[in-house]
Amino acid sequence: MSRKISKQGLPPLDWLKVFEAAGRHGSFTAAAEEFGATQAAVSQRIRNLESWLGRQLFIRSARGVSLTVDGESYLPLVHDSLRALEQGTENLFGHSVRELRIAAQPSHLEMLLLPRLTVFSESYPDMRIVTETVPKRQDFEAADRALHIRYGRGVWDGREGVLLANEVLQPMTAPEHAKAWRSLPAIELRGERPGWSEWARVTGEGEPEMGPVSVDSMGHALRAARRGIGVVLGSRALASSLLQTGQLECAAAPELATIDGYWMTWPASLGKSKRQAEVLASLTAALQNL
Amino acid sequence: MSRKISKQGLPPLDWLKVFEAAGRHGSFTAAAEEFGATQAAVSQRIRNLESWLGRQLFIRSARGVSLTVDGESYLPLVHDSLRALEQGTENLFGHSVRELRIAAQPSHLEMLLLPRLTVFSESYPDMRIVTETVPKRQDFEAADRALHIRYGRGVWDGREGVLLANEVLQPMTAPEHAKAWRSLPAIELRGERPGWSEWARVTGEGEPEMGPVSVDSMGHALRAARRGIGVVLGSRALASSLLQTGQLECAAAPELATIDGYWMTWPASLGKSKRQAEVLASLTAALQNL
DNA sequence: TTCGAGAGTTAGGTTTTCTAATGTCTAGGA
DNA sequence: TCCTAGACATTAGAAAACCTAACTCTCGAA
Structure with a gap:
């Protein structure tokens, strides 16, 4: 039985895409490359189309293919129609199709997303990334059509998601202080993450002496440590680009793994x-890829 | 992984066919009927399209669907593009697509094909049937792109085919003579079919007395018998419509089955x-359906 | 309150499509 | 002439997409 949905008087339209590309290139192989498919797939679809139409569209030779008279007549029509559709679709929906809205806390955007965006952009060069900073937790709800990147324990409400990385905390300092980190004052980080006392309790290490600095954001804490202000109980995930570029270094001290993590979710x-x-x-x- | 062949910037075009129909009807159910598919199929394809575009195209309610603003904007474009393609395809290839060329001997066309064509035409109302009479065997070769209907023993050259009916011969007369067919003169039929003597030999019946009429076509022979000119060793297949309408009747006499038959073949x-x-x-x- | 029409959802079977491997053909060079 | 490379055809089998059947949900009318 044939595909069920097929308008009377029109061949399956996806065959036409292949015809258009093959006609344009004068080569099945080149058309296949354009689609990232094999030459066999193109060959079969062209054959289907010719068979549906009852006419040859290409003349095959050992050196390549060329259009028959019928093919020559058909190509402009197909080309123009597809281009009209493509243009119109782009005009109406281009933004939605090629735009990715990502909502996250400013420091997550900066430390998790931005350093790794080039990898993604190489695969999807014409996809725009639109970030939306989320100052407070509850602001995520307003951005419910966007991707979220957030810290927590699992997936939220009616959204799907994946765990990007579990939170693993470890003392970190500027590289020049890594050896003697015990002599540095500890930077206090307020918020939902376990702090120094939890770290000391779980690892059995002695709790370092607290310094005068107390911040409420991991981003600030890491930057403070980088400047040599003290030692921070830093997030491996958030610090990863600072660590990789040598701006920050892990102290030779045990880590504290948590059950929380960084999640990406989407509607x-x-x-x-x-x-x-x-x-x-x-x-x-x-x-x-942390 | 997605379907491999999908032009950048265009959704799978067959989804658009469904969108166009659903938008035109304002109903998924009606669109499904237009395609001879189920409402679920339409629903899924629309959902795929909406998801691909990243926008809702329809507003669903319990009573039916209506287009969103986006849908309203998109529909004319899709409608016009598809129509252009349909029109152009029809202009260029309409004949090949909706025409069936059938080559056969005149009597086969008349007695095998024409009586049964209405059944076919009901299924394919807008398909043209173009017959080509083939006076001589070798003329089939000239019509090698057409369907052939011919008498013989199997499939020919590079063609595919099916057996429509085996040849079965039986004495036939006009209805008023069926009872007393032995008293009628036999009509001689020259050609490749077994004749009266073969019939008599195989069935063990007595050979009827030969009359003065000798023809070289089963069509002529049957018509002669219908006029009461004599008894013919007639082909069940070719006579079937004459038999069904009571213009001819089989005598109460044994039949002679052959290994030959009527074949339909195509390139x-x-x-x-x-x-x-x-x-x-x-x-x-x-x-x-004989 | 019940009913019916229309749409959504899901699982699972079918059909279509794709790929990998292989075959065929031709042109051009050794 | 023989060989090789390049382009297309063919095939079986795997993979993806699709469709249907059966069910649910919702709304509005009787």
């Missing part, structure tokens, strides 16, 4: 189409 | 697409 409606699923997968891969 | 290139395969199947079904 369940996203990711239903394969294209979006691929985009999400690519972004996930980039971000998990 | 192997036909029937490769599902559409053509369906057309062929439908025609075969009509013609086998």
